[in-house]
Amino acid sequence: MNKRCTFYLLALLLPLFLLTFAQADASAQTSSESNTYSKEEIQNAVEGFFAGTTRGLAEILERIFADYGRPQGYIQGEEAGAALVVGLRYGQGFLHLKGMEPVQVYWQGPSVGFDIGVNVAKNFTLVYNLTDPNLIFQRFPGLDGSAYIVGGLSMNYQKSNEIVLAPIRTGMGLRLGASVGYLHYTERKHMNPL
Structure with a gap:
């Protein structure tokens, strides 16, 4: 040729x-x-769950999407916590993965830090790199900062292996501080936070 x-x-x-x-x-x-949720799908779910959105909530969602993109799932639930240097947190909700039936999850965990007060919160957690719902059942370490004086909004990241959780909390109570700890996600409710 x-x-x-x-x-x-x-x-x-x-x-x-x-x-x-x-x-x-x-x-x-x-x-x-x-296999993932779009920003619009998450905004609609958040708006329905929190009964509306605020500017702060919209900014938190923008930040999470900028950091991690489209999530594979989310958890909607409620939790309660208390702290006097050492803190405890208990919660329950449902894990929603795209195209799968919701799975009931519970979480509990200790924390330690400059943290004092009590609060109850609605919790909306974006879930990344999770394709099997059974992989949620483990411990996720994280740093947390709270400022609830009657009402408030907070967000942090928790990571275990490749799975990333981004809990958004809006709650009522009197709590102020910063702490380090973990949340243990389980299939059944446990009183022992460890």
Whole structure:
């Protein structure tokens, strides 16, 4: 084959080759999007759960999406906590993964730090890198800061292996401080926070 024929053959095959890769990439992105929640889906779920949105809540969602993108799931629940340097937190809710039935989850955990007060909160947690609901049942360490004086809003990240949780809490009570601890997610309610 002469050089001219080789050039024409490459000129014909190259666009076909590039089109095949572009279609494969678009297919992978569509598949990824079908297993995750869009920003609009999460905003609607948050708005329904918290009975409206505030500017602070919208800014928190923007930050989480900027940091981690589209979540595979979310947990909607309630929790209560108290602290006097050493704190405890107990909660329950439902884990929603895209395309799966909701799974009941419970969480409890200790914390220690400059933290004092009591609070009850609604909890909306974005869940990343979780494809099997059974993998939620483990301990997730994290740092937490709270400022509840009658009402308040807080968010932190918890990470275990590749799974990332981003709990958003809005609550009532009198609590102020910062602490380090973990939450243990379980299938059944436990009184022992460890």
